[in-house]
Amino acid sequence: MTSNLDSDLLSFPGLAQVPSATVRGGLVLFPGRDSYVAALAALRDAGFALCSDLCAVDYLEHPDRELPPGVEPERFEVVVNLTSLERAERVRVRVQVPAGDPRLATLFGLYPGTEAMEREAFDMFGVVFEDHPDMTRILMPDDWEGHPLRKDYSVGRIPVQFKEAPGPR
Amino acid sequence: MTEVGSESMPTGGEPAEHGDTGEPEEILGWEPEEPEEPGEPEDPRGWEQHDSAVLRLPEGIVLDPSDVDLEFGDDETMIINMGPQHPSTHGVLRIMLELDGETVLRSKPVIGYLHTGMEKTGEELTYVQGATNVTRMDYLSPLHNELVYSLATEELLGIEVPPRATWIRMLMCELNRISSHVMWTATNGMDLASTSMMIYGFREREMILTFFEKTTGLRMNHDYIRPGGVAADLPDGWEDDVSAIIDTIPGRVDEYDELLTGQPIFRERCEGVGIITPEVALALGATGPILRASGVAWDLRQAMPYLYYDEVEFDVIAGTVGDTFDRYAVRLNEIRESCRIVAQILEKLPPGDYRTQDKKVTPPPRARIDDSMEALIHHFKIFTRGFEVPAGEVYCAVESPRGELGCYLVSDGTNKPYRLHVRAPSFVNLQSLPALLRGGLIADAIAIISSVDPVMGEVDR
Numbered sequence: 001m002t003s004n005l006d007s008d009l010l011s012f013p014g015l016a017q018v019p020s021a022t023v024r025g026g027l028v029l030f031p032g033r034d035s036y037v038a039a040l041a042a043l044r045d046a047g048f049a050l051c052s053d054l055c056a057v058d059y060l061e062h063p064d065r066e067l068p069p070g071v072e073p074e075r076f077e078v079v080v081n082l083t084s085l086e087r088a089e090r091v092r093v094r095v096q097v098p099a100g101d102p103r104l105a106t107l108f109g110l111y112p113g114t115e116a117m118e119r120e121a122f123d124m125f126g127v128v129f130e131d132h133p134d135m136t137r138i139l140m141p142d143d144w145e146g147h148p149l150r151k152d153y154s155v156g157r158i159p160v161q162f163k164e165a166p167g168p169r
Numbered sequence: 170m171t172e173v174g175s176e177s178m179p180t181g182g183e184p185a186e187h188g189d190t191g192e193p194e195e196i197l198g199w200e201p202e203e204p205e206e207p208g209e210p211e212d213p214r215g216w217e218q219h220d221s222a223v224l225r226l227p228e229g230i231v232l233d234p235s236d237v238d239l240e241f242g243d244d245e246t247m248i249i250n251m252g253p254q255h256p257s258t259h260g261v262l263r264i265m266l267e268l269d270g271e272t273v274l275r276s277k278p279v280i281g282y283l284h285t286g287m288e289k290t291g292e293e294l295t296y297v298q299g300a301t302n303v304t305r306m307d308y309l310s311p312l313h314n315e316l317v318y319s320l321a322t323e324e325l326l327g328i329e330v331p332p333r334a335t336w337i338r339m340l341m342c343e344l345n346r347i348s349s350h351v352m353w354t355a356t357n358g359m360d361l362a363s364t365s366m367m368i369y370g371f372r373e374r375e376m377i378l379t380f381f382e383k384t385t386g387l388r389m390n391h392d393y394i395r396p397g398g399v400a401a402d403l404p405d406g407w408e409d410d411v412s413a414i415i416d417t418i419p420g421r422v423d424e425y426d427e428l429l430t431g432q433p434i435f436r437e438r439c440e441g442v443g444i445i446t447p448e449v450a451l452a453l454g455a456t457g458p459i460l461r462a463s464g465v466a467w468d469l470r471q472a473m474p475y476l477y478y479d480e481v482e483f484d485v486i487a488g489t490v491g492d493t494f495d496r497y498a499v500r501l502n503e504i505r506e507s508c509r510i511v512a513q514i515l516e517k518l519p520p521g522d523y524r525t526q527d528k529k530v531t532p533p534p535r536a537r538i539d540d541s542m543e544a545l546i547h548h549f550k551i552f553t554r555g556f557e558v559p560a561g562e563v564y565c566a567v568e569s570p571r572g573e574l575g576c577y578l579v580s581d582g583t584n585k586p587y588r589l590h591v592r593a594p595s596f597v598n599l600q601s602l603p604a605l606l607r608g609g610l611i612a613d614a615i616a617i618i619s620s621v622d623p624v625m626g627e628v629d630r
Contacts, residue, residue, distance in 0.1 A: 005215070007380055013224045022303070022561070023563075024561075024563065025326065025560070026564075049451050050451055050454060050456070051454055052454070052456075052564075052566065052573055052575055052592060053564065053577060053590070053592040055577055055590040057343075057579055057587075057590075058588075061581070061587075062581055062587075065307065078578060079562075079590075081564050081592075083573075085451075085467055085472070086463070088472045088473050090473075092564060103360050105227075111452065111454065112452050112453055112600075113452060113453040113454025113597060114454070114598070114601055115456075115600060116596060116597065117597070120596075124288075137281075138280065138281060139280065139284040139629060139630075140279040140281065140284065148286060149288060149289055152331070155289060155293055155294050166604065
């Protein structure tokens with residue numbers, strides 16, 4: 001359903017050099033960190049007015065996963081799903097964010113609706129969105145340590161003491 | 170413009186100099202701006218970046234009242250915390266309001282009080298168990314949560330669901346939309362001091378929940394829609410139950426219309442309150458009734474049809490002004506449209522399987538377990554180990570009563586999701602609250618919060 005769209009989109013100046021793939025009939029773009037905002041701006045100009053979703057993924061256990069040629073896999077990935085209302089199409093953008101320097105430019109200037117989503121990604125994964133107006137935790141308490149959705153943050157870290165349960169020995 | 174929590178608290182060592190150095194705002198840890206008058210010109214994009222932002226008091230810092238100069242002048246603004254236990258915040262939503270008299274200058278929703286780490290839990294559960302987890306997110310429309318999770322899983326698995334199962338899913342989801350909207354009308358009525366509306370709304374919702382209980386075994390949190398189909402076929406006599414529902418509800422909606430729509434008090438509290446333009450709504454990512462009330466007829470059921478929504482006839486309801494009254498009207502009329510859809514499903518629902526016969530995802534029928542050892546092992550394996558899902562990633566979205574409910578699922582080929590992310594419509598829609606509240610009265614805040622219809626279980630997940 002997106003075959004026409006793909007060729008259209010990839011002819012846009014900001015998107016011509018961006019590695020891309022077609023997954024289940026939908027277009028997925030893999031811009032680098034430096035071309036991320038430019039690619040998103042080009043997509044917005046192409047009619048993708050609604051930023052449906054922004055989330056992060058921690059690929060700690062899959063450092064060698066397959067990506068299109070020219071894309072170096074990193075530990076974190078920020079995934080943005082955009083929707084075009086006119087064309088009723090979706091496009092997905094996946095950006096690699098290295099673990100050593102988990103920073104990415106904010107989309108707040110392009111899509112103000114990403115404010116809470118970027119805060120959630122920061123809260124859960126520790127990816128810092130630069131120039132975000134309020135880069136604080138959103139779901140966890142302000143003084144929480146660690147980022148719960150990281151793969152090295154194990155579940156059950158906080159012991160839950162049930163009544164009647166045998167105490168620690 | 171704001172450095173949150175970057176200033177350390179004054180230790181109170183120099184109380185004598187306090188009046189010179191310690192502006193109360195500095196102590197609070199945020200920098201005040203000049204209070205802005207509502208309605209000033211906006212930038213070309215139609216959105217002012219600083220408005221949605223940042224009125225945040227670090228919770229880790231405890232304020233000693235003696236550090237604060239409490240002698241505010243009359244022209245000073247006031248910060249009020251509304252919630253998290255305020256009855257009209259629909260759960261544990263806290264809203265920080267900066268007030269000038271009764272006028273809201275800025276506001277910021279503070280969330281996280283109901284955060285239970287359901288996305289993390291989802292990574293620990295198999296695909297079979299996952300529906301039980303996601304159904305608890307939006308507890309007013311649990312079936313939509315199960316639906317979007319199942320659709321995403323099936324997309325990765327590449328399996329087809331039998332037509333009857335798909336029609337049953339549609340039937341249940343539309344009934345769920347009715348019950349959710351009816352429930353919203355009820356609580357909205359209560360927020361606006363119409364207690365009778367609350368009673369009526371719950372009465373109608375109960376009809377639908379009774380049918381859900383008969384079909385799924387539970388009134389809420391059904392785990393009924395599962396990858397591969399639905400958990401059970403519709404019960405005997407379901408046509409009569411559903412017919413009774415769609416014969417009753419439209420008449421009751423007309424009664425609501427009479428009770429609320431024509432009532433001067435209700436209209437005055439809703440009309441012209443909390444207006445949002447389509448540009449701002451889109452920029453903020455708002456979907457569902459908020460976006461539609463502002464005039465954008467965007468409904469995933471029609472725009473990007475899933476299930477068999479392209480085979481039924483219904484209208485997308487859109488407003489014109491984008492105020493609280495429009496959001497009310499959109500929801501009320503969506504109840505009628507859902508009844509139309511359910512009536513068509515009643516005619517079209519074909520016989521057949523209610524779940525796929527793919528042995529990979531569907532356990533053998535209960536009767537075969539008694540005489541076949543293999544069937545028993547197969548059944549046991551599916552419910553203990555689950556099934557492996559091919560590696561890949563997918564984003565699926567459905568139109569929940571609150572807007573675009575999305576599920577981003579990453580599989581690494583094992584029996585558990587590598588990453589399960591739910592795009593919760595309430596979570597995103599809550600961002601439009603500062604835009605809606607700005608410049609309004611604090612009494613209108615109640616009506617506006619209610620009109621956004623946040624479900625905190627879904628906001629915090």
